[in-house]
């Protein structure tokens with residue numbers, strides 16, 4: 001059996017492999033990397049490292065050879081047309097390599113969004129269905145670290161969390177929780193075929209909750225200020241995706257509560 005993971009040098013990929021190592025022997029894991037140097041620490045752990053570049057389809061058959069399970073971590077490319085082509089390369093190679101089970105990290109509740117990244121994730125899911133092999137769709141919520149775009153240290157020093165006007169609420173989660181759940185799915189042979197998981201928090205939080213946490217952690221009052229002069233690209237993205245639908249899928253896969261917003265923010269603020 002071999003569990004092959006693309007994007008293994010990325011933040012999510014590293015965390016998934018870290019958790020997977022607690023459940024399966026290193027010899028069963030293959031880390032696929034676009035750059036071999038950052039993959040070297042895996043070799044020291046007994047994990048096979050293979051070269052894999054989504055833009056070089058000729059690299060993919062050898063990378064995926066013998067894969068019982070292949071986890072495709074979505075490409076970080078900023079152009080969704082290129083991402084779709086990269087994903088199509090992976091799907092085609094997975095099919096040719098007779099991968100037994102293809103798992104894909106998409107985005108939560110994509111049908112309820114209206115922008116190119118969610119359409120790209122949906123298109124990838126349909127391409128995987130069309131390829132005809134067993135699949136699992138691991139639809140990741142927004143990572144909680146998106147709050148760094150709000151400049152939390154500045155909010156603490158001003159005593160004011162300036163946000164764009166709107167009725168915002170969020171089902172975000174940490175990469176670490178997602179990684180643990182995804183590792184649990186990868187480690188469970190024969191299960192999870194043709195399932196779709198919405199990996200969100202089971203409840204939502206809003207900017208007032210975030211301001212209260214900043215106050216508590218800093219010992220200084222922080223209030224939310226809705227300000228129409230606030231300009232940040234992230235609000236355009238947030239307004240076009242579903243940030244507030246919830247699911248218990250992540251909690252079920254983890255078998256424990258998710259990391260709280262307070263713990264996540266505390267970690268993000270740590271020096």
Ligand SMILES: NC(=O)c1ccc[n+]([C@@H]2O[C@H](COP(=O)([O-])OP(=O)(O)OC[C@H]3O[C@@H](n4cnc5c(N)ncnc54)[C@H](OP(=O)(O)O)[C@@H]3O)[C@@H](O)[C@H]2O)c1
Nearest residue numbers: 007008009010011012034053054055074075076141142143
């Ligand atoms: N849910 C969310 O809020 C959210 C937020 C941001 C991104 N995402 C998506 O989630 C994915 C994983 O997140 P992350 O934090 O782990 O991202 P990340 O740290 O940027 O990792 C991306 C991984 O993809 C690899 N990669 C890039 N281009 C590639 C190519 N042409 N061929 C093969 N591998 C390639 C990178 O390799 P190198 O080390 O060589 O660059 C890296 O290992 C992202 O790629 C993105 O699609 C989700």
